[in-house]
Amino acid sequence: xxxxxxxxxxxxxxxxxxxxxxxxxxxxxxxxxxxxxxxxxxxxxxxxxxxxxxxxxxxxxxxxxxxxxxxxxxxxxxxxxxxxxxxxxxxxxxxxxxxxxxxxxxxxxxxxxxxxxxxxxxxxxxxxxxxxxxxxxxxxxxxxxxxxxxxxxxxxxxxxxxxxxxxxxxxxxxxxxxxxxxxxxxxxxxxxxxxxxxxxxxxxxxxxxxxxxxxxxxxxxxxxxxxxxxxxxxxxxxxxxxxxxxxxxxxxxxxxxxxxxxxxxxxxxxxxxxxxxxxxxxxxxxxxxxxxxxxxxxxxx
Amino acid sequence: xxxxxxxxxxxxxxxxxxxxxxxxxxxxxxxxxxxxxxxxxxxxxxxxxxxxxxxxxxxxxxxxxxxxxxxxxxxxxxxxxxxxxxxxxxxxxxxxxxxxxxxxxxxxxxxxxxxxxxxxxxxxxxxxxxxxxxxxxxxxxxxxxxxxxxxxxxxxxxxxxxxxxxxxxxxxxxxxxxxxxxxxxxxxxxxxxxxxxxxxxxxxxxxxxxxxxxxxxxxxxxxxxxxxxxxxxxxxxxxxxxxxxxxxxxxxxxxxxxxxxxxxxxxxxxxxxxxxxxxxxxxxxxxxxxxxxxxxxxxxxxxxxxxxxxxxxxxxxxxxxxxxxxxxxxxxxxxxxxxxxxxxxxxxxxxxxxxxxxxxxxxxxxxxxxxxxxxxxxxxxxxxxxxxxxxxxxxxxxxxxxxxxxxxxxxxxxx
Numbered sequence: 251x252x253x254x255x256x257x258x259x260x261x262x263x264x265x266x267x268x269x270x271x272x273x274x275x276x277x278x279x280x281x282x283x284x285x286x287x288x289x290x291x292x293x294x295x296x297x298x299x300x301x302x303x304x305x306x307x308x309x310x311x312x313x314x315x316x317x318x319x320x321x322x323x324x325x326x327x328x329x330x331x332x333x334x335x336x337x338x339x340x341x342x343x344x345x346x347x348x349x350x351x352x353x354x355x356x357x358x359x360x361x362x363x364x365x366x367x368x369x370x371x372x373x374x375x376x377x378x379x380x381x382x383x384x385x386x387x388x389x390x391x392x393x394x395x396x397x398x399x400x401x402x403x404x405x406x407x408x409x410x411x412x413x414x415x416x417x418x419x420x421x422x423x424x425x426x427x428x429x430x431x432x433x434x435x436x437x438x439x440x441x442x443x444x445x446x447x448x449x450x451x452x453x454x455x456x457x458x459x460x461x462x463x464x465x466x467x468x469x470x471x472x473x474x475x476x477x478x479x480x481x482x483x484x485x486x487x488x489x490x491x492x493x494x495x496x497x498x499x500x501x502x503x504x505x506x507x508x509x510x511x512x513x514x515x516x517x518x519x520x521x522x523x524x525x526x527x528x529x530x531x532x533x534x535x536x537x538x539x540x541x542x543x544x545x546x547x548x549x550x551x
Numbered sequence: 552x553x554x555x556x557x558x559x560x561x562x563x564x565x566x567x568x569x570x571x572x573x574x575x576x577x578x579x580x581x582x583x584x585x586x587x588x589x590x591x592x593x594x595x596x597x598x599x600x601x602x603x604x605x606x607x608x609x610x611x612x613x614x615x616x617x618x619x620x621x622x623x624x625x626x627x628x629x630x631x632x633x634x635x636x637x638x639x640x641x642x643x644x645x646x647x648x649x650x651x652x653x654x655x656x657x658x659x660x661x662x663x664x665x666x667x668x669x670x671x672x673x674x675x676x677x678x679x680x681x682x683x684x685x686x687x688x689x690x691x692x693x694x695x696x697x698x699x700x701x702x703x704x705x706x707x708x709x710x711x712x713x714x715x716x717x718x719x720x721x722x723x724x725x726x727x728x729x730x731x732x733x734x735x736x737x738x739x740x741x742x743x744x745x746x747x748x749x750x751x752x753x754x755x756x757x758x759x760x761x762x763x764x765x766x767x768x769x770x771x772x773x774x775x776x777x778x779x780x781x782x783x784x785x786x787x788x789x790x791x792x793x794x795x796x797x798x799x800x801x802x803x804x805x806x807x808x809x810x811x812x813x814x815x816x817x818x819x820x821x822x823x824x825x826x827x828x829x830x831x832x833x834x835x836x837x838x839x840x841x842x843x844x845x846x847x848x849x850x851x852x853x854x855x856x857x858x859x860x861x862x863x864x865x866x867x868x869x870x871x872x873x874x875x876x877x878x879x880x881x882x883x884x885x886x887x888x889x890x891x892x893x894x895x896x897x898x899x900x901x902x903x904x905x906x907x908x909x910x911x912x913x914x915x916x917x918x919x920x921x922x923x924x925x926x927x928x929x930x931x932x933x934x935x936x937x938x939x940x941x942x943x944x945x946x947x948x949x950x951x952x953x954x955x956x957x958x959x960x961x962x963x964x965x966x
Contacts, residue, residue, distance in 0.1 A: 257633050260834075266837035267796050274850055276890070298825040301839070302790060303782035310820055386624040393623040413959045414651040418796070419888055421948050423957035428907045437635060439626050524582070539835055 260465040261311035262295065265326035267418065267433040268397055269299040273306050273431050276379040279432075280337070282368075283309040287454050288383030288435065293328065294452050295434060296381075298438045307381075308335035312368050314360040315342045316501045318351065318474075339371040358481055359502040369405045372429055376378040379422070381432045387439045389539055398422055399431045425457050440496075441521050448514045460512045471505035496521075553763040556635045556684065558656035560649055566693050567661040570733035571625055571638055572603020574755065577740035581606060600734065622648050631759055646872035646907075646922040649679050650962055656760055658687040660754075665698045665730075669711040674908040681719045681844045682870065682907075682924070682964065684944060687761055688726045689800070691754060692795055694773075696732040700745040705730045717918035718909045721941070722754035729754055754930045771938070772800035772834075773861065774854040775890045780839055791846055792823065792839040795891075798945045802840070802854075803831040809937045811853045811863065817844040849891035853936045859944060866899070866927045868966050869940075875953065876962035878918040879927075883956075885960065886952040887931065891947065896958075897933040902926040926966070940964035 270291075273281045281296060283289045296305045311325060329336040341363050344350045350363045350372070386393045396412050399521065400419045415423055435443065447454060464475045467487040473480045475488045480502050482488075492505035494517070511517045512548055559567050572589075575581045581589070585606065604835045606625075625636040633816060641654035652658060659680045663673055671922045680688055690712055698704045709728050711958045716726060729738055730749055737743030752760075780792040802808075806819045822829045823839040832838040840854070850855075855861060873879050887896035904913040919925050940947030951961035 257554055263796065267777070270837070271891070274778045299794070299837070300778075300780060301823065301825050302784070302787045302792075303780050343788070344697055367966055370660055387626045403787055414647050414962070416654040416950055416959075416962045417652055417948050419890065419948075419949060421888060421959045423886070423952055423954075425957060430890075437624065439628075514887065523596040 253262055256450065258442060261435070261438050262298075262438065262446070265292075265295045266299045268420065268434040269296050271420045271422065272381055273381050275298070276430070278375065279307040279379040280310045280375065280377045281307060281323065281379060283306075284383075284498070285311070285317065285325045285455060286442055287447060287458060289450060291446060292383050292434060292452055293332070293334075293413050294450060295506055297332070305332075306491045309335055310337040310339065310371060310375075310377075310380075312364045312371065313338050313340045313342075314364060314500045314502075315340060316355045316360050318455070318457050318495075318498060318501055320455045321498055322452075328453075334406070335538070337371070337375070338376075339367050341367050343367070344370065349434070355481065356521045357424060357501060361503045363411050364500075365405065372405070376483045377429060378424065379430045379432055379433060383435055384433050385435050385440070385443075386433075395433060395436065395546065397433055397436050399433070400424060401431060405429075422538070428487065431533050441518070442520050444514075444518045448449075448518050455498065457495045458517065459500060460492055462490055463493050463506065464488050465491045465493060465506060468470045472508065473505055474501060477503075533538060553631070554633045554635065555654045555658060555758060555763050556637065557654035557758070558637045558639060558649070558659045558680070560639055560652075560659060560661050562662075562664070562670065562672040564662050564758040566604075566733045567638060567662050568606070569602075570660070570662065570691065570693065570739065571636055572606040572733070573733045573736055573739050574603075574636075575606055575625065575627055577736060577756065578601060578627055579631060583734050590871050603733075612793070621850075622652050629759065632763070634758065636799075638894060640847060646675065646679070647872065647937050648685065649676065650872045652794070653680050653683040654962070655687050656685055657763060658758070659685045659687065660689045662909065663690060663692050663712075665692050665694045665701075665704055665708065666895075668680055668704075668708050669715070671703075671908045672713060673712070676912075677715055677719070677874075677926075679905040680691075681721050682723055684724070684941065686725065688724055689754065689757060690728045691783045692728065692730045693733055694738060694742075695746065696735050700730075700732075700737075700743070702746070705749075715909060716783050727757060729757065745929045753754040753960055762856030763888045770800045771859055771943065772856060773798045773943065774802060774840065775892060775939075776848050776852045776854070777891050779849060790841070791840050791845070793854070794837070794839045795833055796837050799834065799943055801831050801833055802856075805859045808842070808854045809857050809860065810848055811855065811861075812934060813846065813848075813852070815844075816844045816857060817842040817846055819843075853892075855936070861938050861943075862934050863934050865931045865934045866928065867937065868902070868926060869949070870905070870966065871925060871927050871951070871961050871963040872962045873919040873921060873923045876921050877953070877956075878920055878962070879923075879961065880918045884954070886954050887929065887935075887950060887963075889935045889937060889949040892935060894935055896929045897931075899928040899930045900954070901905070902928065927963075929963075939966060953962060 341360050344367045345352055350366045383394055396415050413542050465472045466475050466482055466488050474492055494509040511520045563730055589601055589605045592605050592802045627634050637652035639649045645874045661676045664813050692708050696744055730746055737745055738753045742753055756944045776793045776795050779796040782790050803878055804819050809816050819840055821841040822832045822845045881898050883898045885896050887894050901916045904916045904923055907924050938946045949963045950959050953960045
């Protein structure tokens with residue numbers, strides 16, 4: 251069966267338009283790069299937006315220190331091949347400086363600690379626009395996010411006072427100290443991203459594909475027991491399973507799924523048939539019904 | 552696969568979020584974890600049915616008050632189409648969100664509570680969708696289960712609504728009536744057994760056959776220059792590409808074009824999308840264009856075909872929708888953003904306020920407040936290149952930005 255990829259064209263046109271608006275309207279933009287499929291897609295879109303010139307802004311990775319090693323290796327290779335500038339800022343440094351405190355216990359994660367490191371980096375480099383790969387279909391609070399989302403000095407999102415966005419027009423005018431979070435793939439679904447990766451033949455980290463991994467079960471989710479990043483009780487038994495990851499966040503909050511999908515075509519098919527949402531495997535959203543909105547008000551991406 | 556963007560509008564408690572939740576449920580678009588969350592919360596609250604509105608009402612304040620505050624975007628697809636629903640709130644004070652949702656939609660659902668019939672809010676929703684020239688409007692008469700699925704009530708509401716239709720400005724708008732029960736699922740995705748007197752389509756059947764093509768001014772290309780690409784590398788030493796999106800029509804290699812405002816003529820030499828060369832740039836595509844001649848264009852300039860010029864003027868009259876708590880007063884100055892072009896604009900005169908409930912106009916207006924709609928003349932510090940909104944949705948619209956707060960304070964549609 252020939253795959254119909256025509257739906258992606260309007261989404262791609264829109265994303266390229268948004269990325270060009272960022273380069274035109276802001277002095278110091280940056281692309282937030284996590285090594286996940288969404289930010290890798292953004293890099294390809296940015297390449298397309300400025301060809302034959304180079305991407306006119308750097309990439310920045312907020313490193314929790316709990317990344318999958320495959321992701322870091324992939325990140326460095328990509329940056330090298332494309333000749334891009336990469337900035338890395340570490341959550342560990344924020345912990346060492348006493349700015350944030352490491353969570354403890356069973357569900358300890360560095361995911362929410364990233365916010366402080368991110369805000370400090372924005373201030374350090376005086377970034378006025380941060381491009382991110384968030385999508386509206388991920389989560390209910392994200393569904394209300396604008397494409398240009400204005401944040402104040404504290405990185406806060408004022409959800410009741412968002413700028414209206416009409417037609418294609420994006421208003422990037424801001425006060426000193428404010429910055430804008432920009433979401434070029436707002437209107438893409440998870441399936442759209444995967445179909446695009448397939449169509450464009452974009453390379454992604456190996457952990458997105460089925461592999462054998464030492465894992466244990468908790469709350470019906472499969473956790474990686476590699477590197478002892480995730481807290482594990484004595485009675486939680488480690489077992490080898492064939493799994494893959496649907497999202498690549500921090501190891502401590504990203505669960506694996508059982509999967510035999512070893513190439514991109516099988517992954518696309520699996521997503522098509524799936525009945526669980528992508529964030530179903532993200533424990534950080536399960537803390538409360540309003541988890542994401544609260545984190546966003548505090549400046550989380 | 553086509554993409555159809557639909558805006559929804561309704562008053563408080565019309566059941567808009569429930570309708571969207573129902574569409575998601577019946578098209579099997581709700582994932583099992585989301586469905587579980589809805590089941591659990593419904594049970595916790597002691598409901599004897601599933602509260603589908605929980606699928607979309609995402610903000611804490613919304614769940615607390617049980618209402619929708621901001622535009623939420625919901626995605627689902629069928630075999631034939633991909634859908635984006637912009638769920639906008641129905642309260643009077645959130646009219647600006649409704650204008651926003653309608654500005655990017657090809658179709659709109661106006662919800663009416665069968666027990667209440669056509670109310671002032673209905674007029675307002677219809678007015679806005681007509682003002683923004685949304686091509687297809689579906690009037691969904693909801694909560695039919697609460698009026699015993701009465702055909703009489705349905706017909707009465709339909710007749711009331713039709714009297715509004717005579718007053719509309721954009722007469723070519725397609726309007727369809729569908730009796731539904733979002734809560735029970737009648738005529739949303741599945742045909743209702745409770746209304747044998749209705750032989751029309753269900754809501755989803757109707758969406759499925761809608762034409763998603765942009766009807767506005769086919770053949771009148773407008774290419775606003777968004778960004779100038781100058782790689783300055785050895786390989787592309789003299790490359791000067793104009794990046795932007797093509798609106799209204801197509802542009803092809805060899806087309807004779809005029810650059811505005813300089814009025815310099817040239818021909819299209821190359822059209823790039825990434826590293827691929829194309830013969831033609833289709834409507835709404837993001838491309839990079841090079842020209843035969845070395846003319847100097849910058850952001851905000853526009854390329855158009857030589858025989859197809861827009862209006863070039865420093866003054867125009869527009870219908871505007873005011874969105875800010877600070878009043879608009881004659882003499883005020885704003886930044887006017889027309890596409891990617893920005894100029895300074897002064898409010899020359901406020902002609903009259905238009906009551907969006909079709910109750911007429913009001914003259915001798917001194918100031919416009921939040922949610923007012925009015926006819927206003929602007930004077931600009933330099934000319935812009937526009938078409939009337941009724942001919943060109945993109946090139947006939949603009950936003951107003953307050954230069955102190957930097958907020959988007961209004962939207963305008965050039966007459």
